[in-house]
Amino acid sequence: MAVRLLNMSRFARLSRPLLRTTRQYSGAAASVDGSYTGPDMKTTVPGPKSKELFGDLMKIQQAGGVQYFVDYNKSQGNYLVDADGNVLLDLFGQVGSIPLGYNHPAIKERITSQGIDTLVNRPALGCFPPTDYAQTLQDALLSVAPKGMSEVMTLMCGSCANENAFKASFISFMDRQRGGPVNPSAEEYASALYNKGPGCPKLSVLSFKGAFHGRLLATLSCTHSKVIHKLDIPALDWPCAPFPQLKYPLDQFVRENQQEEKKCLEEVEDNFSTSQKNGVPIATAIIEPIQAEGGDKHASPEFFEGLQTICKKYGASFMVDEVQTGCGGTGYMWAHEAWDLPEPADFVTFAKKMQIGGFYYTSERRTNEAFRIFNTYVGDHMRTVVLGAIVNEMTKRQLLGQVKETGEVLLTGLQKLEGMHPSLVHSARGAGTFCAIDCHDSATRDKLVGQLKNKGFQVGGSGELAIRFRPALVFEPRHANMFLEAFDDVLKSQ
Ligand SMILES: Cc1ncc(COP(=O)(O)O)c(C=O)c1O
Known part of the structure; x- marks a missing residue:
């Protein structure tokens, strides 16, 4: 079941004034997602392959925190591909630790040009x-x-x-x-x-x-x-x-x-x-x-x-x-x-x-x-070298400006959703795309996070009540709108 990617979603229509400057960034980020244009779910998560791999890992260590296994070769830009071939839009970014999404060409290029010696000799x-x-x-x-x-x-x-x-x-x-x-x-x-x-x-x-x-x-x-x-x-x-x-x-x-x-x-x-x-x-x-x-x-x-x-x-x-x-x-x-x-x-x-x-x-x-x-x-010298490429890309693509713009779309959309579903969510807040919204209890929060995942949207929880968003810096207004539309559907279905 592929999630439809609408050219002009209901959230994009509502927040159209906020999107006016997207074009200045879109050339940069359009390519980072490769051929992925939206989530594409084949199984519920975790799927059978992830479950099998989980069994293997559990024999070796306490791996109870694992949500599912990831195919890092196939993951690209804002999209994470799991072991069962499910494509998820990643708004959690490996607990907020992925600056440029997956397999960014600038990072690959820096690793290649810096030479294998940097990797071989630690x-x-x-x-x-x-x-x-x-x-x-x-x-x-x-x-x-x-x-x-x-x-x-x-x-x-x-x-x-x-x-x-x-x-x-x-x-x-x-x-x-x-x-x-x-x-x-x-x-x-x-x-x-x-x-x-x-x-x-x-x-x-x-x-x-x-x-x-x-x-x-x-x-x-x-x-x-x-x-x-x-x-x-x-x-x-x-x-x-x-x-x-x-x-x-x-x-x-x-x-x-x-x-x-x-x-x-x-x-x-x-x-x-x-x-x-x-x-x-x-x-x-x-x-x-x-x-x-x-x-x-x-x-x-x-x-x-x-x-x-x-x-x-x-x-x-x-x-x-x-x-x-x-x-x-x-x-x-x-x-x-x-x-x-x-x-x-x-x-x-x-x-x-x-x-x-x-x-x-x-x-x-x-x-x-x-x-x-x-x-x-x-x-770790290699990681510092990679960071140099990240910082360079952030400057070249004005990614902080993009984060501010996308954050405004995300937060405005979340605030709208809390107005539409006050019995489920409240207290939308954030700076840039570092946003969150509270649910009325932990059970509802955990249920919503699980349902979003099965729709192809990876978000995280924080504290007792919050759903948190930690997307990569290459996350754009169009990604935020896609998520807001799916979140609205999930909330309506409660
Ligand atoms: C604010 C803050 N400080 C420190 C840490 C610990 O970092 P690490 O997990 O890399 O040890 C975290 C991890 O989530 C964090 O959020």
Whole structure:
């Protein structure tokens, strides 16, 4: 059953003024989908082939999270092809980590032209970097660095990026306590090897309820989205402040939302002063620009600026976790650019669409000695080379502009749908194509996500109630309209 691709869908008709500038981008993106023009479903998902492969994998590991198996050779652009030959329009983008869709020619070309050596030899970049390494970092990472950030460290995944940024923030906090990077005392050296103070100081990281910062030991102590992530694992007893629970649409609840944010900032300040009194000062506050795994929760620029001010007052670092929001999905390269902060954050962490994990930092936060932020690979040269091609393509095709335009079509359509189906969905919200809509309960959300998948539209859930959208940057208004039409049909059929 192939889903019809209408030249002018009912959503395209409704949002026609928003589509007026599509032409400037369409030449770029028309080719990325290859011959696919819409979903084409042959079986329900997972189909028989996926089920068979699932059985094989389950013999080897706990693979309960697998939804279906993918044929990455056949997948193209915004379309994902599963093991049973089903063609799905992908609005989830491998949990928000595909910037240019599948099999993008610019990435293939970069891998081919860079030469097989880059792939064959994986260097220990902290010790034996290739000759073009500084230039690669410059092209791929520093060319798109958040304003005011002049240095970058590459690592592996998002958890690894946050975990190492915590370490860098602790080191710089202690340097500042000592009045500069002066030599630590003999007692500090002697005690550090056996996990004792003063060499291992009592410091903490402030995180927010509902946050997700990863699954390693320190980051897991800052993750508060799902209990199953944390159960049975020892945790650091670090403070956790409430994240604003705003009402949507934001422009209709300005007063209530301001009050809510004020209350949360008061609790943040309480946490800072209590932690200081208890002798475990907060060295860093970590926050997502949009709480993603926690259910697509937004806060205002004023809230984030208030948090930065409190961090400064207490001598702590302000760390922005852009693992999910970074690399263009919100219509900005970095979501926090939209806040227009008076001064840069101290750390900005990334992974997912950026292909490698890592963090940007201000020069004041550089560690004095080598090896303090380190591992064998410190990133992956090939992935950084690929990122260079992605960044180049984003600039050449003005993809941030396209994301803003498509995001407007998607969000306007979602808002229209919540008006048409108020008993099923509400609180449509988003920045760029980083959008979400809430269902009235988790069971309805899970059912709708499943029904959309069987119609050929891959979306994701976040938090308890939200359906989240994380398409690639090459997702266009015509794709958004195709989805909105199918979503309308699914909602009508409840
Ligand atoms: C905001 C945020 N931080 C950190 C992480 C962890 O990244 P990774 O799964 O690459 O370790 C995620 C993953 O979803 C995330 O959304």
